[in-house]
Amino acid sequence: MTETAPTGKTVANWLVNLLARAFTGAMLALPYRWRVPLAGWLMARVLGPLAGYNRRARASLALALPELPEAERRRLARASLDNAGRAVIESYSGPEFLARFAGRLPEGPGMAALAEAQAAGRPVIIVSGHIGNYDVCRGTLSQAGYRVGGLYRPASNPWVNTHYVRAMGQISSPLFARGRQGLGEMLRFLRGGGVLALLFDQHPPSGAMLRQFGRPTFTTLSVAELALKYHAPVIPIYALRRADGLDFDLFTEAPVPHSTPEAMMQALNDSLERQIRAHPGQWLWAHRRWRPGDTGAGEDGAGDATPPAPVGRRQRL
Numbered sequence: 464m465t466e467t468a469p470t471g472k473t474v475a476n477w478l479v480n481l482l483a484r485a486f487t488g489a490m491l492a493l494p495y496r497w498r499v500p501l502a503g504w505l506m507a508r509v510l511g512p513l514a515g516y517n518r519r520a521r522a523s524l525a526l527a528l529p530e531l532p533e534a535e536r537r538r539l540a541r542a543s544l545d546n547a548g549r550a551v552i553e554s555y556s557g558p559e560f561l562a563r564f565a566g567r568l569p570e571g572p573g574m575a576a577l578a579e580a581q582a583a584g585r586p587v588i589i590v591s592g593h594i595g596n597y598d599v600c601r602g603t604l605s606q607a608g609y610r611v612g613g614l615y616r617p618a619s620n621p622w623v624n625t626h627y628v629r630a631m632g633q634i635s636s637p638l639f640a641r642g643r644q645g646l647g648e649m650l651r652f653l654r655g656g657g658v659l660a661l662l663f664d665q666h667p668p669s670g671a672m673l674r675q676f677g678r679p680t681f682t683t684l685s686v687a688e689l690a691l692k693y694h695a696p697v698i699p700i701y702a703l704r705r706a707d708g709l710d711f712d713l714f715t716e717a718p719v720p721h722s723t724p725e726a727m728m729q730a731l732n733d734s735l736e737r738q739i740r741a742h743p744g745q746w747l748w749a750h751r752r753w754r755p756g757d758t759g760a761g762e763d764g765a766g767d768a769t770p771p772a773p774v775g776r777r778q779r780l
Contacts, residue, residue: 471619480622486510487626490552495559499549500708506548507541511749516544520748527676527752528743542744546704550596557633563710564603573698573715577658581609586653586695589715590686591702592664592735593747598634599702599711601660605635612652613660616641635660653693661686663728664735666754671725675732681757687719687727697727699734703742 490498520540591597618624639645667683690697696718702711739746
């Protein structure tokens with residue numbers, strides 16, 4: 464696992480890390496069945512609104528689902544932040560989190576394609592979005608013996624980055640820091656037949672203008688380009704939270720047929736949109752998927768893709 468410690472050892476970052484460690488430490492001191500819903504409640508009712516994430520989530524909902532009444536958008540914004548808070552503390556819970564899913568694997572047609580490719584020594588790319596808790600799939604596959612690696616963007620706060628990477632590494636490894644060295648290691652891992660877990664639903668630095676929710680949506684092409692270059696199946700994979708708030712339904716879809724990068728990424732946009740429409744309270748609407756420079760995006764769509772969590776920033780692509 465490569466860690467690229469970002470600069471930024473300022474007093475402000477030290478204080479942010481102090482608050483982050485206090486938050487995670489207090490939550491982890493509680494029994495698992497209490498800490499997860501409490502972390503969700505605090506994110507939805509206290510931390511998210513204070514940080515402006517609730518407003519950002521409602522703005523994204525207004526862009527994507529304008530037919531919804533304002534009261535429903537407010538409800539979904541709170542539900543989205545609640546899910547985000549739960550996902551953060553779940554991923555920091557390490558062994559307790561993984562123990563809940565011991566012996567389980569995602570279902571669906573993608574698993575046969577995954578097993579076939581791995582038996583032949585070929586790489587696989589599993590792809591998800593910020594919905595439910597994608598770390599569940601990464602962890603269950605790793606526990607089942609698959610080598611599951613992920614590319615991550617180091618947190619801008621170096622103190623936060625240290626415990627953030629440590630927590631992610633408990634779920635599966637290797638992890639590759641975004642940057643020249645990390646990308647090089649990731650490509651070697653992929654060429655060696657590894658399973659690479661990627662998220663693709665943030666506004667990327669480069670890509671193509673595709674569609675999602677009927678809107679022009681700037682979308683990375685890197686996932687498809689990697690798959691075509693290394694002859695890797697691209698398998699949509701999801702872990703969606705059940706009504707009890709603690710357990711998940713794990714499933715895969717059939718691999719996306721290899722064609723052009725644009726067509727493949729549009730298929731992934733469509734796959735994720737279906738899951739978001741079915742479970743709108745579980746997607747991270749505060750990500751601001753749309754920016755004002757994108758054709759058809761409103762002013763409220765501006766901003767960087769930053770998860771509403773006090774413990775860092777994730778982007779595996």
